[in-house]
């Protein structure tokens with residue numbers, strides 16, 4: 605898949621809780637940020653466990669796994685810094701919510717099969733792939749003309765999610781979808797179950813985090829700000845339906861293949877800024 609491991613540097617000295625044009629969009633993304641920090645280290649452990657199960661003709665996927673792990677290691681580390689800033693800006697319960705998600709994932713590791721966990725992981729990963737085109741082709745209404753560390757973090761992360769969108773899908777396919785029956789039963793129905801469960805499970809956490817933050821924010825706001833927030837929520841919901849929920853429907857089709865998704869415009873050009881000698885790069889370092 606020709607993936608690159610990048611080591612970005614973000615300057616949060618001008619960090620603001622509202623970093624986009626739309627307050628509801630910032631609230632929603634700030635809430636969603638509690639997801640990658642526990643999920644992505646769990647994904648790393650999952651692929652380390654699954655790698656020995658890959659068929660012998662999948663050496664290429666083992667190589668991609670190393671890069672996937674290195675990319676996700678950067679993602680969750682960077683999100684932890686971002687999440688700390690958000691929690692410290694007046695939302696301490698986010699830390700508990702993140703810990704609750706981590707506890708759920710630990711429970712899955714103890715009680716669920718490798719097949720179940722890979723289907724869940726693929727569901728999570730395909731959500732990131734949908735976000736690639738949202739951030740690079742459809743986000744003007746929310747962030748057009750803006751540039752700050754929060755936007756750079758999300759765009760870098762979602763661009764790399766797009767870049768490695770196939771890894772978990774190929775794992776599931778290689779291990780559980782061999783032969784005609786498995787290709788249909790696991791490759792379609794079980795994959796959909798994993799996707800639907802991941803959406804339901806993760807959406808539960810982000811929706812709770814949005815509700816919590818929004819309730820605190822509304823208490824602090826003036827009447828005019830509350831009116832603005834109500835208008836922003838309306839516009840954001842419309843945006844979300846058009847840019848995320850509608851494209852997500854493609855993931856439910858039997859012939860869905862993340863590798864065939866068209867590359868969002870400008871995605872790799874943007875990523876180059878985080879590569880060695882790029883203006884937003886921290887230089888080349890070893891991952892722990």
Ligand SMILES: [Fe+2]
Nearest residue numbers: 640644676679
């Ligand atoms: Fe990630």
Ligand SMILES: [Fe+2]
Nearest residue numbers: 676729732765
């Ligand atoms: Fe990922």
